[in-house]
Amino acid sequence: MIDILKLRLRHGRQTVAFPRGAPRFPERFRGRPVADPARCGDGCAACADACPTEAILDPGRASMSIDLGRCLFCGDCERSCPPGAVRFTGDHRLAARSREALLVSRDEPVLVAALEERMRRVLGRSLKLRQVSAGGCNGCEAELNATGNIQFDLGRFGVQFVASPRHADGIVVTGPVTDNMRLALRETYEAVPPPRLVIAVGACAISGGVFRGSPVVSDGAEGGLLGVPVDLFVAGCPPHPITVLDGLLRLLGALPAADLNAG
């Protein structure tokens, strides 16, 4: 017992300062990318050619943008572009309420809009989620698990992953939704009593990610749960636990609209 207490002292308080303080990331962390077509060479599409998931749209044109829902944050585009028309910032805020909001170009933050007042009243203080891995590689699953550890401690915000869909207010989908998981995903969703949320975490669940176009997947939660709207998209491959926290807390209206720029 003494040893346990001594170790407890040695480990100290480990919970991150976020959201009260700004989160800290390694120097090489790749957050939200920025496109600057003014720096593009004539007819150059090297970034788009290097991208494993066709996440760069209209390279070299004024309308150039990057689809965070497809982006793996691998950095291949940045390396392929010495002039710096594509570069990654350290901004960890990568979640949005709509697919369109994940298309980024200029250096502007992506911020999740809070749920409407009525939903927020119901779920704002206590949100229980059922996670369904539908072809996830265990990258997103590992980071979702990490949100519950003593560092990120999701529970302090009243958010919790639960065992039964009957106890849940929504589902969190990871993976491109394989054909072999489509039925189980649908049944889990339907077992959640309405009103219910659908949250897609990671490039696979948003767009199919690196598996996009495989004949045995549905290219994400929208394709895998046809007719069911997705309430929150959290981009990344996998998203950092802080990115997940940020998305969930903004959805619940627990974070101010603009603050904590990781810059």
Next chain:
Amino acid sequence: MSGELLETWNGETVEARAVPVLPKERFREAVLGELRAGGRLSALFGRPRASAAGVLVTAVVARDGEGKLALASSVADGAFPSLAAEAPCAQAFERELAEQYGLRPEGHPWLKPLRFEPPRRAVRDAFGRADPGATIPGEYPFYAVEGEEVHEMAVGPVHAGIIEPGHFRFQCHGERVLHLEIVLGYQHRGVEALLEGGPDRRSLALAESIAGDTAVGHALAHVKARESLAGRPPPARATALRGVALELERLANHVGDLAALASDVGFLPTASFCGASRADFLNALAEICGNRFGRGLLAPGGVRFDLDQEAAAALAARVRGAWAKAKAAAGLLFDSPSARARLEGTGTVSRDLALALGLVGPAARASGLDLDVRRDHAFGIYRFVHVPVVLADGGDVLARAWIRLLECERSAAMAADQLETLPEGEVCAPAGGALAKDALVVSLVEGWRGEIAHVAVTDAVGRFARYKIVDPSFHNWLGLAMAMRDGQISDFPLCNKSFDLSYAGHDL
């Protein structure tokens, strides 16, 4: 007998046609002969022949003692004599052949679908299903035990925690588990098919996503295969950094598993502290390459990120410090008699059983099998730096936990030592040429779960005609099922965590 097979080494490119094609019976005898002589079945896979009917089935046997690989092929179409009838380690491979190509292994003791993936050629289904492309996991003839008070318990595919999907069917008498049947395939994303026709800009990201907790291990097996095929060896500094990344991945996962085991026996200090310590190793990977799982670090020809001397020294100190903390936290679990008692004698796999099933990695070493790709088929930095192999003989959850603790000790020392003595020079070889044509390479890596095998076969223009992936979990899932026999159903979470296998890696 061995003269009939082609001898090669880990990561050596050979001409595809140099692999001898033996008649069915001789192929069976040759492979079984290798296994009887101490060989281990690393891979057994099919590929349609380009110019003739039938499927070319190739076996890769690892002769661990000699550091060699032995290859042979045979043409099959319809039925072929099963290896699994004598060598259980071939059971999943043959079920895969049946599912993908409609080949029927005659005498297979457990011929059932493996992943419920659509067949790769239009022939009669080996399992007699009318529409094999439409069946999903679970539509399946489960083994059932009958008798008074015998009951069946079904769990999954969606589990209680944040876990990948799989279905577990227990046959129980009271608390006692008579039999556990594990049905997988829910995670099948078609990775091999997506890699075929490559390499292309997506290949590496796919390799990193075979099993996301083993992004470095699978990426390493992949780039190693490509480097061999292109004749483009990585510089020394890159091999050292790759070794560091592979050991950090091992540390993160092993420490995370120790946390999870502690959590499953309700021992919270280790669960909390090791759970947090795991992040120290993930964050160390992110210091190198920006991603906590080491994604984006490796590239064909080397690595994409370098560390200057100061940063490398700082990271080495960080790794040593993180391990000292994690070790103290894990030690609490092993020092607590009541926690230890829950692990001891639970889920025992005997050495003989581990050998017969062809288990790999910590699960094999916990049952006394002396194998580790880093030593037996040394690659990259491990040719120069030897990481001692750790063994136990209990074969139970305690042994599998203990092995992890000891392996972490070695991994932390190796990673920190390498960071302090990185070889000088570049971290990536100059841009390489095309891949060898009509060639074959077997690329083995000791991932944290055990042997990762990638077999790349190129076509006449140097593209992947077949890309076979064997995640260590593929060998080990049956080990978990057998570990539960005659155990208590309440011990399942503990047993499961002690193996901690990949669903995605199995389902591909």
